[in-house]
Amino acid sequence: VKHTFKPVHSFVAIAVFRPIRTLGDAFMNRRTAIPSLLLAACLVPALPANAQDASKLNDTEIAHVVVNADEIDIRYAHLALALTRNPAVREFAQTMIRDHTAVTEQASALAKKLNLTPKDNAVSQDLLKKSEALVADMRKLDGAAFDRRYAENELAYHKFVNGAVEKVFIPNAKNAELKALLQAGLKTFQAHEAHAEMMVGAVK
């Protein structure tokens, strides 16, 4: 499998549904991939253990992953509000709580309307497990070091989630209303990604 790894976002998107054979292969094949791989390996907190699982999820499982991903980012934001003194980071964290809560409410309302119960699955569990490790790691940081880590993670996390939603969940969702909600959610998460990119630059 030949991948072009130059942009980090491409790597993340590909990683969602094509597990890399080994990091060593990538290093051997593409020297240009090294910075992207290193960055992604350091920043992306929650790549599913078996990324191919994501493409096999049904609608109830997709709904669970999306709500779970929202809740994980809300958790990161609450941690940021507890630890940061940077006003821009605080505002970003408050926006994440506000927006992801709104998306979760819409998803819950749709699930209720469709009589669909979000079903736990391996991808959700993997996201949650890795986010817990990341929270434990970020909790040890303070001040500017925390701000940088939080900003970089938000950028990487939204790239990752956007890749999954755009390339896997939207094409695979069967229900039209769920698909529409995912498309609207993707617009939100893409705006967050752009906002996070600004924040990364601001806290350097």
Added chain:
Amino acid sequence: MPAISRYRRATLVVACVFVSGHPVWAGQPKTHQVDISAFKFLPERVIVRVGDTILFVNKDLVPHTATAQEASWDTGEIRGGAEKAYKFEQVGRFVYICRYHPAMQGVVEVKP
């Protein structure tokens, strides 16, 4: 036509012209619509007259605001699927943003 009649007619016209502060030739105050969709204000630039109202309709899932950059006016939070109106009483060119998503930007030009 007698002079007094002309005077009365002129007075009447002046009274009509300035009733509610709006010249008759400017027409009645209008309501314009700005949609908030996919994290954009649409249209991005709106020209209104003093006394006109803009209805901001949020078609996104998440809350937004329409807030003058120099803070002279603010719609407050507009929840996803909701709308808020703001009446423009002052002439000027206002660049506005969403307080929650500062990359979103629009312009309102208020003419006399």
